[in-house]
Amino acid sequence: MADHHRVYGPETDPAGDSGYPADHPARKGFFTDTSICIGCKACEVACKQWNGLPDDGFDLLGMSYDNTGALGASTWRHVAFIEQPAPPPAPVELGMPGMGPPGAETGAEGREQFRWLMSSDVCKHCTHAGCLDVCPTGALFRTEFGTVVVQPDICNGCGYCVSGCPYGVIQRREDDGRAWKCTLCYDRLKDGQEPACAHACPTESIQFGDLDELRERAAARVEQLHEQGVAEARLYGADPDDGVGGNGAFFLLLDEPEVYGFPPDPVVPTRDLPRMWKFAGLAAAALGVVAAAVFGGQG
């Protein structure tokens, strides 16, 4: 890449642009296909176990089968569970009313007018990562796999990354003072193994691999679902031209992103950094001029 350390815009090789030699491994990521997620939470458990994460307490959130709630310092996979009215099915010729129990004539599919959406959320490992850009200690860094990882021995808990993330992923652990998030199992990757969550997923809803290949696979899967009549299937975070340069971990969703707790149009805050410094420069210059001018008058 001619233009190093881009903060916004197309970026095909984040690891290379971070200084890794050209023979660094291909960029790794997750494709989470929520259309085949069964909400079993094996990913949450595997992640906790492999990474030795503390428990979050046993809160019952009282909203759905999701009692985890959100990603956080000690929750690096979070399975969202949504019950909602199902999209209206395609019109079907019902024929004459029959004598059987309700729904018997229409088949099992037609009986219920709601559906369940399940989706395993994770750190997006953005191409342009807000957390990484703002970290003042270098604790957050880009790995050779193109992922974004916190070094716990460096982090001083300044909390900037927490507000830098447009997805609300990274969080400071209260009793420990440092920021934590998914590492895409950096230790396992270095050993040639797949991350614990993908390894545990029984339906291959969580797919791990080279990002380029995952994007192709995801595009084919969306096409397949559209052919099968699932018109609402769409990818989230797969587009390298989006506001964060595409996610290393992206999703196939069956509804709008905000229904799953994702921001609908995330943008890395760094995009506006030059503009923000420009306004700060104007304000600073004005202060300097005024401070000089106030000594010009009488008295």
Place this chain on the structure above:
Amino acid sequence: MTRPGTGDGDRDPAHRAQAREQGDYRPSTAGAGDLVDRRGPGGGPLGPLVRDDGSREQPMVPRAEFRSYYGRQILKTPAWEDKIAYYFFAGGLSGGAALLAAGADLTGRPALRRGGRIGGLAALAAGAYFLVADLGRPDRFHHMLRVAKPTSPMSMGTWLLTAYGPAIGLAAASELVPKQWQGSVPGRLVRVLGRPAGLAAAALAPGVASYGAVLLSQTAVPAWHSGHEELPFIFTASSAASAGGLGMIVAPVSEAAPARRLATYGAVVELAASRRLETRLGLVSEAYETGAAGQYLRRASTLTAAGVLGSVLLGRRSRIAAAASGLALLAGGVFERLGLLHAGIQSTQDPKYVVEPQRRRIAEHGPTRAR
């Protein structure tokens, strides 16, 4: 879905306490009687908008519809506590005081110079304490010095302070050399270096006073990010008002005219920029007007306006009135920073501040495209 325990920050004891106080913690900044989004994630069919008191009255202006995951917040609540607001106040005060001291030095106002330099150092020391204390790992504060990172305003600010600290420190030290040492070589050296150090501090001071605004804006926090045009002017103007207030306290009225003028400029710009913040940002402006943030900001405006009025009307005549006005300006500066901090916090705690502006953006311009 709006029962206690659904807020993201609920695992944080402070938020739990807050939730208990409020009885029914909602991830919404809406006050009693306001509309609260109680629809399920599927949207409309699971229920209409319901008022807190259970009535289903329609609002005069229908609130834009938005969908969310059980009303839960999308962004994380900032990790920063009130200490960071105190830091911004103290850092801004220090920068403004350094400017005032340099001007006083060059125009022969010894009391204003002395008060500005010593006040500038004291404010910086207090600010440094708050800054380090707000870290999750205060013992690792020096890890900030491992890197210099242009994309991180906090890193830039660290280096700015690293240069500014010794300058204001030396300028203040030149005021504090005890009489019996003033004849000694080190004593004379420090006194000679007072002016260059003070001027160096003044050169860096506008940066010290303004970088915090970029630090806040360089986040995904809706109130801070979308307020990036106003925040630097509020930061610098507030620091001017505070430093003017300090000058009116430390210097006799005969020397304090520049301090009064600086305070007037600062107060007027601060009030105007705050007003713009509360009107320009559409839905996000709500975060600045409601809840704790709204209370702090209203208190800041009142105190700042009172301080500047007192300074303009009585500041020339009475030292006591000038000092009281100065105190009002300083207190206004503290509340201003608390208000800005809490506006940001509030804007992360209700998903509407994330979803609605982004949805509007998509509707008007399509999804964000990098090229």
